[in-house]
Amino acid sequence: MSMVSTAEQGMTGYNYGYLDEQTKRMIRRALLKAVAIPGYQVPFGGREMPMPYGWGTGGVQITAAIIGTSDTLKVIDQGADDTTNAVSIREFFKSVADARTTEKTLEASIIQTRHRIPETPLENGQILVYQVPIPEPLRFIEPRETETRKMHALEEYGIMHVKLYEDIARFGHIATSYAYPVCVDERYIMDPSPIPKFDNPKMDEMEALQLFGAGREKRIYAIPPYTKVRSLDFDDHPFEVQRWDDCCAICGSTHTFLDEVVMDDDGNHMFVCSDTDFCQQQVAKNQVVQESFS
């Protein structure tokens, strides 16, 4: 993340990293505050980005503010490196920040993500940037921002459990399967963005720095490395993650988050890893093992 001042880098006519230096500075200030108060939503002056809201404008602004020439960027969307949104954002930073890019989780210094945390455990020094649509976990029940801010300030979080209560009353179990509320560092209740609750345990004591950017709502929040992140639950209905009866049809993994893929009009389907990079690693490993046996 070294500072770069040379104007000739990146696309001509744009400042390095697309955003102007004053904006980057403002975002970095917000990031510092967010890291200092884990889980607290820091307002920031979100800029117009060359993409519509909902496509990751918050995440892109954070990445633009922290990226430097020494960084390697990986972008995933629903776990995959090759989906439209992931490809466009990667290309964007290639052209405006001369960024080196990768699809390998461990090679990346910055990983911008939508909807997933990579299956490969992240390491100290890496940064995970989340794209967040609705940063306020209390919003569904309390529409007033003045009131939700007060609820956060005074730690009045009983209402979050009402949501989980409603789930159990209606479905017999906690049916919330994504954007599952967490308590960060035993203080702030936080929406972990629409990642599946399968990924919630990965946030706890994660070695990497986690940054969250909501472009439309203009909020930034963060979880510093090695921070306690607890998923909310009831004593008699403890937090559980999704499980599948199948394994990945490509790599055979049994402990990853699987996507159901419909194969044809006859309703044939298969389950595959949503993390494409992890899936390929597993396939490569399996080949090595097979070759050693032959």
Add this chain to the structure above:
Amino acid sequence: MINPSMNIDMETPLLSVRELTMLYAPGKGFTNVSFDLFPGEVLGIVGESGSGKSTLLKSLSGRQNPDSGEVLYVRGSGDQQLSQLADLYKMAESERRQLLRTEWGVVHQHPMDGLRARVSAGGNIGERLMAVGERNYGEIRAVASKWLSDVEIPTDRIDDMPTTFSGGMQQRLQIARNLVTSPKLIFMDEPTGGLDVSVQAKLLDLLRRLVTELNLAVVIVTHDLAVARLLAHRLMVMRRSEVVEMGLTDQVLDDPQHPYTQLLVSSVLQN
């Protein structure tokens, strides 16, 4: 059930109001209100529209900062050592809000103002329990179910939305939601307004029973003198931001002293 206020000292007031004033504009609000409220006592506030009844109730219940004066409340358990006198508007906002959802309750005139429309009846009752740290689904549900039957709502409607309830049921649900943490003091703003007379009568019966069983102290605002006579031990008559008369309910209604109270009492339709 254990009566939470069993060992409360009946000699010391639960709530002491001293020269409380809050005016939005001259004549709009209330001035110089002082009274003591004892455990288990029901105080009625009557008066014409715009006389400051509701504003007074808001200030008493910590939802509207007064211009001057103080609201003193005996916090904590009935044990003399543990309880302490606290000024409502000098304590931290977090403490005040904590008080409001544990030891106090507020029943609004329109039940949907006090209920969460998109949360089931059970969730509405359970909210206060979860807010004070209850984390066992089974227990929350059992308590919610018990309270539904206590306020005469069929327990099989526990998962229905309050919007599907009738007005009277919504009002009873709102009362249950407030009583679930065994509060000591309840504020009610026209709890029977907008209900037809037979439903009103049932609700009043229910309120009378709960007040006696739980030894609740209640401040009730109403413009219905019949409701006041039925529920209130003491009555406060307000007019143009001022308390014009105060005394035992029967005394005020049967032998009104102030000309306005005389007018008020004589205006009631006689059968």
